[in-house]
Amino acid sequence: MAGGDLDQELPAIRGGDAGAFGRWMAAAEPELRRALRPLAASVDVEAVLQESLLRIWQVAPRVEPDGRGNSLLRLAVTVARNVAMTELRRIRPELTGDEVIARVQLARDAGNAPALPDPHLRAAITQCQEKLPRQPAQALDARLRSGGAEPDETLAERLQMRLNTFLQNVTRARRFLLDCLKRRGIPLEEL
Amino acid sequence: MASDDELLREQVVSAWRPRGRDGGVRSHPAWHDLPERERARAYDEAASARRLEAALDPEGLSTTARAVLARLRLPSR
Numbered sequence: 001m002a003g004g005d006l007d008q009e010l011p012a013i014r015g016g017d018a019g020a021f022g023r024w025m026a027a028a029e030p031e032l033r034r035a036l037r038p039l040a041a042s043v044d045v046e047a048v049l050q051e052s053l054l055r056i057w058q059v060a061p062r063v064e065p066d067g068r069g070n071s072l073l074r075l076a077v078t079v080a081r082n083v084a085m086t087e088l089r090r091i092r093p094e095l096t097g098d099e100v101i102a103r104v105q106l107a108r109d110a111g112n113a114p115a116l117p118d119p120h121l122r123a124a125i126t127q128c129q130e131k132l133p134r135q136p137a138q139a140l141d142a143r144l145r146s147g148g149a150e151p152d153e154t155l156a157e158r159l160q161m162r163l164n165t166f167l168q169n170v171t172r173a174r175r176f177l178l179d180c181l182k183r184r185g186i187p188l189e190e191l
Numbered sequence: 192m193a194s195d196d197e198l199l200r201e202q203v204v205s206a207w208r209p210r211g212r213d214g215g216v217r218s219h220p221a222w223h224d225l226p227e228r229e230r231a232r233a234y235d236e237a238a239s240a241r242r243l244e245a246a247l248d249p250e251g252l253s254t255t256a257r258a259v260l261a262r263l264r265l266p267s268r
Contacts, residue, residue, distance in 0.1 A: 018260060018263055021260070021263070022250060022252055022256060022260055023250075023251075025252065025255075025256040025259065025260075026245060026250065026251040026252050026253075026256060029241065029245075029253060029255055029256055030238070030241070030242065033237075033238055033241070033255075034238070037234060037238075040230055040231045040233075040234035040235075041227040041228075041230045041231050043218070044203070044208075044218035044219055044222040044230075045234050045237070046203070046206060046208060046219065046237060046255065047208045047216045047217055047218045047219065047222075048216075049255060050206075050208060050216045050255060050258060050259050050262075051215055051216040053255075053256075053259045054216070054259055054262060054263070057259075057263055087218070091218070091223075121246045122246045122247065125243060125246045125247055126247065129247065143205065143254065144244060144247065144248075144254065146207070146254070147206070147254050147257030147258055147261060148205070148206030148207050148208070148254040148255060148257055148258025148261075149207065149257075149258060149261055150207060151205075151207050151209075152201075152202055152205055152207065164193070164198055167193070167197075167198050167201040167202060168193050168198075168201075170201055170204075171193065171197065171201050174236070174239070174240055174243065177243055178239065178243075
């Protein structure tokens with residue numbers, strides 16, 4: 001599905017509107033994550049992605065759209081590449097500069113217009129979520145409510161589960177949802 | 192029973208990440224213990240998980256986006 005120009009949020013983001021930045025991230029995150037796919041074995045993509053998004057928020061007030069559309073997203077791809085290089089140098093100090101550059105190659109078509117979300121997907125996932133067994137539902141709900149703010153050890157302790165039990169329940173919940181969606185005719189590649 | 196690699200991978204799929212002394216986002220400790228082939232798999236599972244999370248969120252935000260929003264330094268205005 002063709003996407004729109006996310007720069008429509010840029011004026012509000014430049015003015016410090018976190019809500020606008022949230023809307024921008026909701027659309028930009030999948031494309032930015034996809035751009036980092038080739039680096040998944042070399043760096044922790046989640047950490048690189050979050051650090052890049054934080055830096056984009058910091059530099060956004062100085063970003064001028066260049067008229068080609070998705071200026072902020074294209075800048076985010078460049079920032080993510082730089083963050084990945086810095087991280088790779090930090091965790092693999094034995095690599096030469098050329099080796100670091102060779103490893104940090106992003107997906108070729110990175111920065112494309114992101115796909116728009118399917119409005120029917122949420123309804124289907126919600127219906128599947130309601131059918132989750134109790135413990136996987138609790139574990140998944142804890143992850144969602146935490147919003148990445150707490151480590152799994154804390155979430156497991158709150159649910160009075162051992163860490164390994166908590167992790168297995170989160171995995172079970174996600175597989176259950178994906179299987180449920182597949183049965184409803186929503187292919188995994190759409191996710 | 193899940194294998195050690197599966198348990199490590201599920202931790203890496205989480206959006207929680209520690210902060211360094213400089214305040215920067217750091218790699219998940221479990222990521223360093225994952226073999227390279229498992230790191231790529233963790234990436235794929237995280238990408239899938241974020242789509243599910245965003246679809247379940249009223250504002251379409253994944254836990255990655257929520258974690259970033261929680262760390263923003265908002266301008267004082």
